[in-house]
Amino acid sequence: EPEVTQTPSHQVTQMGQEVILRCVPISNHLYFYWYRQILGQKVEFLVSFYNNEISEKSEIFDDQFSVERPDGSNFTLKIRSTKLEDSAMYFCASSSQPVLAGETQYFGPGTRLLVL
Amino acid sequence: AQSVTQLGSHVSVSEGALVLLRCNYSSSVPPYLFWYVQYPNQGLQLLLKYTSAATLVKGINGFEAEFKKSETSFHLTKPSAHMSDAAEYFCAVRNQAGTALIFGKGTTLSVSS
Numbered sequence: 001e002p003e004v005t006q007t008p009s010h011q012v013t014q015m016g017q018e019v020i021l022r023c024v025p026i027s028n029h030l031y032f033y034w035y036r037q038i039l040g041q042k043v044e045f046l047v048s049f050y051n052n053e054i055s056e057k058s059e060i061f062d063d064q065f066s067v068e069r070p071d072g073s074n075f076t077l078k079i080r081s082t083k084l085e086d087s088a089m090y091f092c093a094s095s096s097q098p099v100l101a102g103e104t105q106y107f108g109p110g111t112r113l114l115v116l
Numbered sequence: 117a118q119s120v121t122q123l124g125s126h127v128s129v130s131e132g133a134l135v136l137l138r139c140n141y142s143s144s145v146p147p148y149l150f151w152y153v154q155y156p157n158q159g160l161q162l163l164l165k166y167t168s169a170a171t172l173v174k175g176i177n178g179f180e181a182e183f184k185k186s187e188t189s190f191h192l193t194k195p196s197a198h199m200s201d202a203a204e205y206f207c208a209v210r211n212q213a214g215t216a217l218i219f220g221k222g223t224t225l226s227v228s229s
Contacts, residue, residue, distance in 0.1 A: 004159065033216060043160075043206060043219035056215040091160065100214025102148050102167030107160035 002026045004108035006092050012114045013082055021077045021111045023092030032075045033093040033105060034067065036060075043091065049075065050098070082115045089113075118143050120207050122220035130228055135179075135194040137223050139207035142188065148210040149190040150217060151181055155203045163205075166190060177201070202227045 005024045013019050025032050034046040047057040049067055066078045075094075079086055089110045097103035123138040141147055148167045152160040164175025171183040181192045190207060204224050208217040 006159075035217075035219075042221045043208075045211070045216040045218065048215045056211075056213060058216075093160075098214055099148065099210045099216060102165065104150075104162050104165065105217060106162075107152070109157065109159040 002106075004092055004094055004106050006090075006108035006111050008111060009109065010112045010114075012116065015084055015115055016081050019079050019082055019113065021079075021090050021092075021113070023075045023077070023094075023108055024073050025075055025092065025094030026096075026106055027073070029094035029096050029106070031055075031095045031098055031103075031105075032067075032069070033095075034077045035091045035093065035107075036088040037091070037110075038085075038088045046077070079113075082113075084115050087113055087115045118145075118147075118209050118211050118218045120209050120218055120220035122205075122207050122223050124223055125221065126224045126226070128226040128228065129197045131199055132196050135192070135197045135201065135225065137192040137205050137207075137225065139181075139190045139192065139220060140188050141190060141207075141209045143209055143212075145210075145212050145214075148214075149181075149183060150208040151175065151179070151190075151192050152206045152208065153203045154206065154222075160206060163192070197225075197227045199227050199229065201225060 032049040037043045048055045092108040093105040095103045095105045119142045121140045150165045151163040164173045166183045174180045207220045
């Protein structure tokens, strides 16, 4: 069964460093998403991406964050200068149609980011 | 505004007992509602979803949920718990634009023998 994959599974970085989290969505999906979950808190939406541009972003997704689909398979989340409060589990998701159509989002296993 | 409240961060049941995980939502548009499960070290997996068809929705692994508009609820149930059901369960509602999901805080289900 096709699945969303994410690398790395864990990443430790120093405050102020740049990190890139990578995702490979399901191959025929067109809609891509990033969510995060700070320990003990809700899963929070960060950004949705379609047709090579951001369709929506939350207030969390500030200028420190960017997303890119550099090739036909990868979808990346970059944090330019990490802060302690960026420590969280980051989930990538993809879907063949938007949520508006009632379509299921398929999630990857997450990347645990720890900022020291 | 859209929001989800999951009552009970931790629910414990005995094997064979009824599982009831509560979810209440707030939505300014007709809601689409989802239940996801997360097993340790795995991603979120869809259990079931409501997208304005039948109000009683059946999902995988014997779970079902009933959409009750009057109560703004979408509680998840399973008649008989199994040890393998131990996991974290998330309820979610679509956002107003239909471009993302808004999640609750999750409920950890423990099953004892």
